Every structure is written in structure tokens, then in C-alpha cells.
Amino acid sequence: MGFFIDNFKYKTTLIGNESILIEGHRGITSFRDEEVIVRVRGGSVKINGRKLIVEEINGEEVLVKGSITTVEVRV
């Protein structure tokens, strides 16, 4: 499952409820076990869940793993 918001020039791919890949991010605002906030162009993506970990991060992508319950897109 995935969705792409063309206007904001970033892409979020949710794989099951176990991992989420955000391409075109602008940095991490915060990351904790229950919450990871990733800044994207024009807003942020808030990932809620349990045992969340940032698996990998580079200039383009961030991969978050754990038991994801909700993904909020804030514009």
C-alpha cells in the first residue's frame, strides 16, 4: 500500500503495518518509541505506533520500522 502526493514532492510507502518509507524528506523532527515525526516539503508526516525505530536514513529517504498504528500527514 502506498500513496503519492505529487504537489508536495514526496512519497510515502507503507508496507503492511511494519515499515514505512518516506522519500524526499527534509529531516527528522523527533523520534521516540511511540512516535516519529518526519518533515516533508509543506508539512510533516507523523508516524504513531509501538517499538518504532529508524532503520535507515539518508539525504533522500527515511525508513521507519515497528508496529505502526497511524500515519498522519500534516500540511
Next chain:
Amino acid sequence: MTGKECKKLYVEGAPGYVLNLISRSGVKVIKPRINEKGCTFTVSDKNYLKTCKLLKTNRRKFKLECERGVLTSIVIILKNFGIWAGVVASLVSIFIYFHLITSIEVKGNSIVDKNTVLEVVDDKIKTPLFYFSEDFKGLDDEVEKIDGIAYATTRKEGRRIVINIVEELPEVATIDTQNPKSIIAPEDGVIMKIVVYGGTSAVGVGEQVVKGQELIYPYLESTEGERLKSVAMGKIEIKTTRVEEIEYQDESAFNSSSAKDVERSIQNFKLSLKEGEVYLGSRFLVKNVDKKVVVSIYYEVITRVA
């Protein structure tokens, strides 16, 4: 990633800031983890210096936690010591095996040499593979391939391997005692030796015989001249000469290849000898016929007739 060379770093301060700082510079940050005062993360060896430089520029306190991951460590250990570990394991298994099989016993052989059997089975038995597979059937098949062995059964008795063999019976010529026949010369030659076990000798030592000539008659002669039927038996050795000719078109062909041809012919002749034939020697004669050169090789052979 953990399989490659990588370095784990600990950085004090806001984790989000640190991660964004590093990731924006194009460095791939792996497994960032927050702890009390900062965070730890892993970067590849290639990006390590770049990351350090970046953290120094931004006045971040950091330290190298670990040179590589656990998996990488295992891989490196295996790379360095894997071969040695394999060698040691093989030596240990061979050592154990050699102590498990103490001896190989061959039973039932009277004609076939024991060493011939051992040569065949030794390489096959003294392997750890055989110990685990215990392929006795395959071993039996190998033993049965030996000339003179009709049947073989192999079994393990404790730490011993016992090979029971049944030899092929030698072919026995059937003798018709009612209608005994003479012993006949198989080819032309000179009698070198004659020992008569039954019947009457027809020729003497040094006598020239021709193919088909009777050598021992199938009867005994009484003093009164009466003939009694008897199986003709004895051992006769006839010296025979066999001829082979090699023809060359001219002298140059003769000069270039005759030496090798003669040598090859002698070797082939020796190999072609049948059971009961003994090679004595050879001589050769060179003749010019027109432009051709003919080499005649004379082989001297002792033929045993029984």
C-alpha cells in the same frame, strides 16, 4: 549493510538534529538509536571520515563505539580462520575414523592376492564418508571387479572390516577316459622339454615338430606290444619362431621410422602372447626388394602344451 565494514558512532546532543545533519550530507545512517544523552548509529567505513568531519565542524561530541557489527565480526573471523577450522575438523574426523577402523581382514582367498583386495578397498574404506554411509554394497561391487573373484560380502565386526570372498573356480578340462585323445602340437617348432604323466611319448627333446603332429599318444604299450587306453597327459615345451614383416616404400622412410616401428611391434607382440606362452627374444632381417625395404622380425617363443 552489517556484512560490510562499518563503524558505530555515539553522538551527544539532539538526535534529530544529528541525524538530519548527517543524512543531508548524503551519508546513509543505519539503525539510529536514542539513549540518555544522545544517540548511536552506524555508518559505512567509506562515510566514516566524512561523518567525523561533519560532527567536528558542528562541534558535536562523539566517539567511536564499535568498529563493526557482530555479524561482520563473525564473517571476518570465518574469513580468517574458516579454512583452518575446516582443516582441523577434517583432520579430527580422519583421526577419529582411523581409530574407529583398526583393521581390514580378507577371508576366503587362496588364489587372489590379499594385497590386491586391500589396494582396491583401502582408499574407499579409509574415508570418513564411508564411515557415515557404510556403503558395503558398493564395496562388494568394487571387490567383485577383481579378476578371479566371483562373489564378495563385506561386513563390520566391531572395529574391523571383514571381506569374505569366493574365488572363481579354475576351468577344468573334461577328459574323456573312454576315448582318450593324443596331445597335438599347436604349431611348428622344436621340442625343448617333454614330461609324460599319462600315455606314451611320441617325440623327444630337440625334435622338430609340425602343427598337428602327435606329441603324446593316448595309450600305454606293454612289453608284449599290447596297447592299453590311457589319458594322454604331460607337459611339453615347444620353441617356436613367429615372423612379422614391416614394409617401407623407400630407404628414407625406413631410416626415419624403422627403429620406432620395430620397437613398437616387439611391445605389441609381447602383449599379444597368450597364457602358457613365454617370450624368449627377437631378431630381425632387412631386405631390399626393388626400391622397397622389408624388415622381417623373428620372435622366439616357448609354447607350453599340457
